[in-house]
Each structure stands twice: as C-alpha cells, then as structure tokens.
Amino acid sequence: MSAAGRDHASATAASDVAAAVREADFVRLVARADGDALAAAGVLARALDARGTPFQATVARPFEDADRGTDADLTVAVGHGGPADESVRGRPASATAFKAVQELGVEPDATLALAGAVAADDPGAIPSAPERAGVERRPGVAVPVADLADGLAHTTLVHAPFTGEEGRAADALADLDLGDAVDEEDRRRVASLVALTVAGDPGATERATEAVERALRPRVGGPFETLGGYADVLDATARERSGIAVALALGGDVREAALSAWRDHADRAHAAVRGADASRYEDLSVLRDAAPVGTVARLAADFRSPEPVTLALAGGEAAVRSTDGRDVADAVAAAANAVNGEAVGRGDRARARIDDADAFVAALREAL
Structure with missing residues (x-):
C-alpha cells in the first residue's frame, strides 16, 4: 500500500468554508483527534447551532473514518485532509474556524477558539481572541484544576519527575508550605518550582527549559481553571474519548468525565516516556x-x-x-x-x- 495523505495543500480560505456552510441544510464536521481541531469543530458547531443549521460533529483518529450517523449535504474535514467537501486545514485550525464564523455573521466562541490555538502552541494566531474572551494572564502554571498536586501530576504540557506521580507532586508542593488560599505570590513560587525542577532534572534536554515556558503564566478563563488547562483537556479527550471530546467542545456538562480522560491520558503518556x-x-x-x-x-x-x-x-x-x-x-x-x-x-x-x-x-x- 502506498503512503497516503501528505498534506501539501494550504488551509482552505475561511471565506470558502463560510460560503459552503451558509448554503448547507445539514453539515457534518469531522475533526482530527487533537485539541486544536476539536476546538475548531466546536467553534463551527456552535455557530451552526446559533444559525439553526442541523449538524453532526465527530472525531476521527489517524487512519480511521469517523462513524457516519446520517448523510449530510456538506462534510467539512477539520484539521486534516480526509474525504470531505470542504476542509479547515493548517495550524491552528481554530484560527480558520474563528474567521469562518465571523464570515457567517456569527460571534465566534473566542474562549474555545483561543484554547484551540493554545493547544496548537500558537496562541497569537487569533490576535483579537484574548480581549473578546476576556482572559488575562496570571502567575502560575497552566492546569485545568484548582488542586495543584492533581494539576502538576496530570498536565501534558510538561514532563518532569513529578508528572504522572501525584504523590511526588504533592511532596514537591509541600516543601513550598502554601497557604489554604493560594495567592499570586504562591502561584509564582509554584511556577518557579516547575521551571527549576525541569531545569534540574538530569534526564532533561536543553530544549526542556524552553518547552516548559508553555505551561507558565497561563491565561485565566473558560470552563477550567486556566485556558492552557482547557487546551490540555481538549487535546487529551480528543485522543482518548471522542464522544466526551465532542460533548466538551459543544459546551456539554461533561467536566468530570473529561478530567478523568485527561488524567488517564497523562498517566499513560508520562509512564511511557519513562518506561x-x-x-x-x-x-x-x-x-x-x-x-x-x-x-x-x-x-x-x-x-x-x-x-x-x-x-x-x-x-x-x-x-x-x-x-x-x-x-x-x-x-x-x-x-x-x-x-x-x-x-x-x-x-x-x-x-x-x-x-x-x-x-x-x-x-x-x-x-x-
């Protein structure tokens, strides 16, 4: 079998996607299994819902076809070049989806789109999103939960001696003697702990000291503790639990199920990196x-x-x-x-x- 799917094409123009969606009676969105594409599909789906256009949203892992619940007169591949009438490609796909929704005359979900761009490690791709979403940076670490031991153990933005090991994360935090109410100075100390632990890890590479920056000084907003944490959960659920992932992107009440998938994904990933x-x-x-x-x-x-x-x-x-x-x-x-x-x-x-x-x-x- 020949190798397939090298994506040579540039991203479909947002205006083309918008024009196709505008004329469709039923739209099927098929997202690549990652946080950026999932967020992009969610941005498009929420706009379709606002317009009263029926849709189906699914997640397709690499080399797998998403289940077709029903026929659609327009299929949009999001984040990949699979069989479709239109595609939202490039990275981040969430930025193209954001522009397409604006072309439709609908206010895009800026928080979800920005989370997608963060998942793609390109938060600057949607310059207006932070102001539209009302999110601001604060000291600390980008985790989706208030429990810092849980957050540090299960983040997939960092790999360090405490990741995948909640007990070790709790022990590291205990050395900081944080108060019951974590304030900005406490958050700065936690961020320093993470950065120094990564830098001092004998197994870490020089690149690690740069890569850890992605997890520091997070934006705050959305349904989780931080926007970076939201992006992390979107990415993990897209890869682990496609049904939960779609529900999360559509704004469903699946927080605990999504966090469970995020923890499982992180535990497996960190254990694999080590073992x-x-x-x-x-x-x-x-x-x-x-x-x-x-x-x-x-x-x-x-x-x-x-x-x-x-x-x-x-x-x-x-x-x-x-x-x-x-x-x-x-x-x-x-x-x-x-x-x-x-x-x-x-x-x-x-x-x-x-x-x-x-x-x-x-x-x-x-x-x-």
Whole structure:
C-alpha cells in the first residue's frame, strides 16, 4: 500500500468554508483527534447551532473514518485532509474556524477558539481572541484544576519527575508550605518550582527549559481553571474519548468525565516516556511500546530526546516529531511507503500506520 495523505495543500480560505456552510441544510464536521481541531469543530458547531443549521460533529483518529450517523449535504474535514467537501486545514485550525464564523455573521466562541490555538502552541494566531474572551494572564502554571498536586501530576504540557506521580507532586508542593488560599505570590513560587525542577532534572534536554515556558503564566478563563488547562483537556479527550471530546467542545456538562480522560491520558503518556524501550541513532530517538504515541512523541521531543527527531511506536502506530525545524512528513511518508504502510502529516509532525516496526525504523533512518 502506498503512503497516503501528505498534506501539501494550504488551509482552505475561511471565506470558502463560510460560503459552503451558509448554503448547507445539514453539515457534518469531522475533526482530527487533537485539541486544536476539536476546538475548531466546536467553534463551527456552535455557530451552526446559533444559525439553526442541523449538524453532526465527530472525531476521527489517524487512519480511521469517523462513524457516519446520517448523510449530510456538506462534510467539512477539520484539521486534516480526509474525504470531505470542504476542509479547515493548517495550524491552528481554530484560527480558520474563528474567521469562518465571523464570515457567517456569527460571534465566534473566542474562549474555545483561543484554547484551540493554545493547544496548537500558537496562541497569537487569533490576535483579537484574548480581549473578546476576556482572559488575562496570571502567575502560575497552566492546569485545568484548582488542586495543584492533581494539576502538576496530570498536565501534558510538561514532563518532569513529578508528572504522572501525584504523590511526588504533592511532596514537591509541600516543601513550598502554601497557604489554604493560594495567592499570586504562591502561584509564582509554584511556577518557579516547575521551571527549576525541569531545569534540574538530569534526564532533561536543553530544549526542556524552553518547552516548559508553555505551561507558565497561563491565561485565566473558560470552563477550567486556566485556558492552557482547557487546551490540555481538549487535546487529551480528543485522543482518548471522542464522544466526551465532542460533548466538551459543544459546551456539554461533561467536566468530570473529561478530567478523568485527561488524567488517564497523562498517566499513560508520562509512564511511557519513562518506561519505553529507548534507542538512539544519528538524528533519531526511538521509543517503543510508547502509547499514546502522539503525546509521547511530543513530550519526549520537548523534554527528553537527545536527537532532533523523535519516533514513538506502539501497536502498529508511529508518531514522529522534530525540534530542529525540519519537515519530517516526506521522510515519514517515504518510510511508510517502503514498508507498505500509510502516513499523514505536515511540517514538524507526522503519523504512520505500519506492520513491521523494525523495518519502519530502518526506512525512516534512511529517509532522514
């Protein structure tokens, strides 16, 4: 089977998406399984609801077709290039969705769109969103819950000695002797604790000290403790529990179910980063038995990998991330093609579905 899905096309213009949606009687939204695409689908779905246009929203994991509950006269792929009449592509997809909704004459959900942009690590992509959402920065760490031990243990914005280990997170916080009512100075101390712990971790890379900044000085707003925490939960639920993810993006009362999925996802990811069978080659770090592969590849690339390209493998799935600016999509597509697999991706990230992991690693090394 030839490698498929290399996304060469640029993002569909927001005006094109808006024009198609405006004329549709029933719209089906199919989002890629990540926080940005999920948020983008939610922004579009909420606008459709405001216009009284029937819709169906689903999440599709890589190489899987989302279930079709009913036929639609317009299918919009969100965040990917799968079969569709229109697509919202590029990164962040939430920025394109935000503009498309404005084109429809509907006020977009700025908080959800901004959370999507944060999930894509590009919060500046929607310049007007922070003011529209009424969110402001504060000292501290971007977690979705008030319980800091829970938040630090289960965030997937950081990998550190306390992540995935709530007891260790609680012990680290105990050393700060925080009061019952956490104030701004306490939050600054927590942020310093996180930054210093990452910097002082013997297993961390130089990149880790930059990557940790993503979790500091969060914006506050939305249905969770911080906007960054909201983005983290969107991303985790999209990857773990698609039904809960869609309900969350549509504004449903699924907070506790979403947080449960977030905790499960984080526990598995942090355990895999620590316990995966790791090997190192020139320009490539490989982690085997490392599910969930997408999140593990990102965390390892940002905080642990000594090489500029990181590959996570588990159960016939592969995820690749680069940290030196190189475009890995062509290499992953070539490697997948060499082992009769499939590949999708663009820029610094790509995914593959393969049968022979060893052969894929060898092919990827050659392609790089």
